[in-house]
Each structure stands twice: as structure tokens, then as C-alpha cells.
Amino acid sequence: MTFKTLAIALALTAVPTLSLAEGCFHGKEKQAMSCATGTTYDSATKSCMPVST
Template sequence: MKIKTLVLSLALTAAPALAFAEGCNHVKEKQAMSCATGTSYDSGTQSCLPVST
């Protein structure tokens, strides 16, 4: 009986941590860069630069 109680308590303790780890993919996702009108994103400088025609 003690082993079952120990296993159950460990499972219930670890469940929130495992659920949180599963939902932490926001760090890996990249968000699209948006620049003002007349500028474009330059990946080299990682900033918006004016568009020259």
C-alpha cells in the first residue's frame, strides 16, 4: 500500500511540471518581423532599413 501511495504522489507531483514543459514551445517559434512602410527587414543587421529604388 505504501508503494502505491508513493508512486501516485510522485506522479501527481510531476504532472504539472511535465505539462508545463510540453507547452514551452513558444521559445522555439519565430515571430515575423514587421517593418514600417517604405522599409524592409535586413537579416544581416537584424533591423528595418529604408528601401532604395
């Protein structure tokens, strides 16, 4: 086998492994909830509710 063939075989083996390693945190990221001015986040309804004073 030539060096070129071995390099291609190595690349084809490594690429799927690297792509799987990149996706380890899929679904574990959390985004902060932000509400408009005059509202607050209600965890019971999981929505923004007007602030009553």
C-alpha cells in the same frame, strides 16, 4: 487511505508533469518581422532599412 487522499496525491503528481509538457516549445516559436511602409528588413544588420530606388 481514503479516496480523497489518493485523489490529492494523484493531482500533486500530475500537475508538474502537465506543466512541463506545455513548455516543450519554449523558445522555438518564431515571429514574423514587419517593417514600416517604405522600409525593408535587412538580414545583415537585422533591422529595417529605408528602401532606395
